[in-house]
Amino acid sequence: GAGVSQSPSNKVTEKGKDVELRCDPISGHTALYWYRQSLGQGLEFLIYFQGNSAPDKSGLPSDRFSAERTGGSVSTLTIQRTQQEDSAVYLCASSSGTGRLAKNIQYFGAGTRLSVL
């Protein structure tokens, strides 16, 4: 079946503009994660959705960042008033759920490369 899909693959924007990044998880996966990866750096956790539970937003770096997940499927990460330091690859991952450990395997999308000029 289809893997995790992210769009756009590349986004160039001007400083101060808002951007929306989209993630389509694997069908049936209840858990969805957003990460940020700056050039040559590790995976910075941003936000985590699990089913209908309130999301874990503990990784969002500022109030300019927000995310939502509609209908328990597609998620949108929004960055308002973008800054140059927001430039990075934004990765989305999904997993089938919690409980059984195998369900915690995360499958990553190809990412959105955001460049803020």
Added chain:
Amino acid sequence: GENVEQHPSTLSVQEGDSAVIKCTYSDSASNYFPWYKQELGKRPQLIIDIRSNVGEKKDQRIAVTLNKTAKHFSLHITETQPEDSAVYFCAGLKRNTGFQKLVFGTGTRLLVSP
């Protein structure tokens, strides 16, 4: 909460040598430890994982060991090949009220020279 530390940050080896990457975790209740490989420009992909009821797991040239007492786990790659060059991330499962979340280490850049 869970905190995962990973060492070294970079590792260079000659083809055919072994490579070892080490991680420590803080939450003694963590019970699942996967390893992800990210090739240049690609997405991270799971290569091996281990559960806390197992001390070692092997898959061809890759093995992972877990020491629950010391709260550390390691990735071992034997007979390294140039295609093993990538960034490797370890992770531990963090328990939180109601659900669990993977916490990743900072990554190790492995370079295998022919």
